[in-house]
Amino acid sequence: MASYEQYLQRQDNINSIVSCLRLLGDMTRRELCDRLKLSWGCVSELSSLLIHSEMLLEKKSNGGDRGRTPLLLTLNPKKRVLGTDINTMGISCCLCDMYGKVIKEQRFDTDFSDKSGLLKSTTGAVLETLGSDLAECVGIGIAMQGICSDGHLWNFPTEGGSFAVATSELEGLFQIPTVVEHDPNCILLGVTDKNENETTVMVRLDNSIGMAVYANNGFLKPGDMELAHIVVKENGRKCSCGHYGCLQTVSSISGITEASGQPFDKLAASAQTDRAAKRYFEDAGKYLGMALGNFCNLISADRIMLCGEMAGYKSLFAESLKQAFESTALYPKRTRIVYSDITNAAYGAAKLSLINYFFKQSEEKPNVNAIS
Ligand SMILES: [Zn+2]
Incomplete structure (x- = not known):
């Protein structure tokens, strides 16, 4: 039986194969071996596993060379992933195919007064968005607002x-692999180019303040960037x-x-002319x-990106x-x-x-820093 480390190694390789096909298009097993520097045995075994789970399909390549034409591996176009953003403003869902196409x-619009309300609304929103695609959904990502203690x-x-709300309670809502992450990291992931080499700080301003930092091709300590709770x-x-x-x-x-x-x-509208109202926004800008x-x-950050509902009122602060x-x-100036x-x-x-x-399928989630 494979050791835990060996399993993690396999998991990385599985993710590499899926990512490679997603980013670079259909490939033969041999091309995957060359591109990912993996052995024939490894690619062959893992692609069989992925074909068995209907994640990958085989299709004939158009190249009409002599002899046997190698089959191309392609991501199953019917499979889906669903992203859910839970924050105090409500729930947003985004259904994508395996290529990340929306x-x-x-x-x-949801009213979260307690935990059971949040869990119930989340289940309802996800199931409604998935609709008839439920059986084809292979993964759910949840972007979560709030402070995360101990991960x-x-x-x-x-x-x-x-x-x-415990991460395990959110993960347990569906019979589908679910990953929960701090919402600013998810926003940043949605906009970060994979070749990005700048240190980017993203700050989301709405009912709360979220922060994510992307540096050296990975997130800085995901989940702990609590800018909102810096005492000013x-x-x-x-x-x-x-x-x-x-x-x-x-x-x-x-x-x-x-x-x-x-x-x-109302306050924002009167801040256009009223000094006292504008003062709230100027103070907000000053402390931020x-x-x-x-x-x-x-x-040292190269770029600070401010987003969220409050960014729409930037002229005031x-x-x-x-x-x-x-x-x-x-x-x-940096x-x-x-x-x-x-x-x-x-x-x-x-x-x-x-x-x-x-x-x-592993006992522990992979580090988000592994994303590239
Ligand atoms: Zn606080």
Whole structure:
């Protein structure tokens, strides 16, 4: 029987074969051997396994050379992966084929008041999006908002505080291999080019603040980038984490809404002319700029990408953010700050489950850093 290490090695090879066919197109077994520097025996055994599980199909190549024409291996076009983004604004689902092409996207407005509501809504959203493709779905990726303690427990923020959901509870919802990841990492995965060699910091601003860092071809310590809970204000407002004066209390939509006591849209509209209303946005920019400047003093970033619903209001806070960043970061010119309207964590989650195909059969999930 293969040892655990040998199994992991096989798993990497399986993922390499699937990724290779996904990114470079159909290939013969021999071409896969050459491209992946794997032995004939290995490619032959693993491709049989993948054909048996209907992940791969064999098809005739068009090359009409003499003798036996080698068969091409191709990904089964009927198979699907589904990405789900769960955050306080609702649930978004994104159904993709094995090449990462989006087949269907669907959004569900949901009210998460407790754990059972969240689990129930997630099941409903996933099943509705999958529809008749349920039997063909080979993987589900879940992008999760909230603080992840120890990589197993997600503290999901709500208006009245927060509740905890375990990774295993989310994984156990479906009879399909499921991977759960911090939502900023999923967004970043959705937009990161595989040849990217810049250090990119992605910050998602909406009811919470999420952060992901991509450096040296991998995510930095996935799940631990809690920029939202950097304390920026002494004696500030109480945060959902229990501390006071966290960045989330001043620079997120929920923080601004709570501090001002006004609906966010209304406040943003009056901030165009009203100084007092604009002050909330300028403070949001100032504290965020300071936090990012401090971060760049620890880890030099080439690019900071700001996205999320609040990025749509950048005209109200971008200038104060820039000023605070420049007076905090030691080398502000090294870093470009850009705004993006990409918030598609669901697509990144689908991609994550695509890349980690078969991960569920091991006792431990592969490190996200292995993604390339
Ligand atoms: Zn906090």
